[in-house]
Amino acid sequence: MPDVSSRFDGLGVGFAPYLQPPGPDVVRLTVGEPGFETPRQIIDEAIRGLENGDTKYTRGAGSIELCNAVSEYLGFHHSIEVDSENIIVTPGAKQALLYSFMITTMPGDEAILLSPSWASYEPMLEFIGSVPVNVPVRRDNFHPDIKAIRSAITNKTKMILINSPCNPTGAVFTPNEIQEIVDIANEYDLWIVSDEIYSRMIWVDWPHVSPYNLSGGEERTIIVNGWSKSWAMTGMRLGFMAGPERAINAAKKCQANSASHVPTYIMNAAITALGCNDAVNSFNNEYKKRRQMMIDGLSEIPGLRIPEPEGAFYVFADVTGTGMSDIEFADGALKAGVQLIPASLISGGKGFVRISYAASEDMIIEGIARLKKWLL
Ligand SMILES: Cc1ncc(COP(=O)(O)O)c(C=O)c1O
Structure with a gap:
């Protein structure tokens, strides 16, 4: 056997x-x-998609209307300006994370996780042969220990993962902390994968800030987000990634040769969701x-x-x-x-x-x- x-x-x-x-x-x-x-209007739109015959292959990154809607959404809610050509809608944020890890690391390369971190990052890195390096966050408030991140960097480090707001700790990193991580990434020429799936769920008085928007962040940040949490759409398997053209072009190759695209009939439902404030x-x-x-x-x-x-x-x-x-x-x-x-x-x-x-x-x-x- x-x-x-x-x-x-x-x-x-x-x-x-x-x-x-x-x-x-x-x-x-x-x-x-x-x-x-x-929400009912999202379900109705998915049903309409099925009834309209949206059951065939379509544009790999997601319909242009959907990518435009994601681009507008990022601009409106998070002041993130990304061209819709640099956005891919993926089967869940999970798949976007996998593409991001494949794009930013080769087997043997190290990726810094701020631990404790979401349970899937480590195995996902390991099964593509990359090496997760766990850097503990501060024990009192679960915010990043900037000195510890700096000391964990080796000549094999290629990426730092930020997940703010964080699963499992609930920490929302401050804009200053995120800028400090971006500065380190700049200094060592590293990628940042920013898992922003909880970006609309902030219970403190500092805002969600994407490293993409901070000085030096745009050229090295891949943003991952999705519909599962804020719109209660876990089973619809809809996520997206956005970032620099060279990263997204590589992700398009990953998606074309694995998932192809998300189900055609839920693309309009995804657009509807983005407007369901x-x-x-x-x-x-x-x-x-x-x-x-x-x-x-x-x-x-x-x-x-x-x-x-x-x-x-x-x-x-x-x-x-x-x-x-x-x-x-x-x-x-x-x-x-x-x-x-x-x-x-x-x-x-x-x-x-x-x-x-x-x-x-x-x-x-x-x-x-x-x-x-x-x-x-
Ligand atoms: C931090 C984090 N990232 C990504 C995901 C995956 O989300 P999706 O359902 O879009 O694959 C989850 C789901 O629990 C999560 O907590």
Whole structure:
């Protein structure tokens, strides 16, 4: 029997063991999936696409109308000016990240991750033969440790990944911190891959800033973003990447020879979504409420330290004060009827658990009540 290629040997699966659907009575605070229905007008547009016969091959990067809409969206919401020729719509932000890693690193090259970071970055780099180098963020507020980034750079470093707002920590890097990272990238001639999928979910009074917009950033930043989080469209698998022409031309080759393009009939639905500001704003109001419920509820449990999440929809709670490891805590929580994620499954996450407040309000209330019953 032939062996599977060795590139998958020992490859991490991140949070997967704790993302399995639990029993029916368990409150699930694990998944990074909005607990809202996809807005109706987006669904209607997708149905219209099917009925109109948008079921054939089309432009690889996405229809020109869709790429124009993404370009306008970036300009309007984030003051990012990118020509629509330098935008590709991809099957999820995940695929855009994979293309970005293939474009910026060769096997053996190093990519800096600010850890703890989203569970898929490390295995994705590893299966293309690149080397993730985990640089811990500051333990108090999960913001980047600029000195540590500088000292991690070697002659093999090719890329730094920024994910702000961050999954799993909820940190929103300040404009100054991002400029400092861009400065380092300039000094060492590195790429920046900027995963901005939570860019509309900011709960602090400093704005989301893309490294693309900062001095020296435009020529070396690949922006990755998508529809999954802000429009509750996880299953539609729609993401995009934008950046310098030479990077996007390479990404077009990746997409042409792998995915071809995203489903033709959802392209107009994606355009519709970009205009659905009311839905985004109303989801965000709910997230703010749920975030506060989490902070208030969890802070009453002795031994838990709850750094206030600055963006996205995760609480990254320090459980070391309970005397339990994060695995023991997550296993105990599951016995108490709450599923959450022990962060030692990813680099740099030891001692923390990730708790998602993308779940419904009822689930959050019940989840906190069960944790209190177990721990108080
Ligand atoms: C930081 C981060 N990047 C990318 C993704 C992937 O998003 P998509 O559903 O668009 O592939 C996720 C999803 O959880 C995420 O948290």
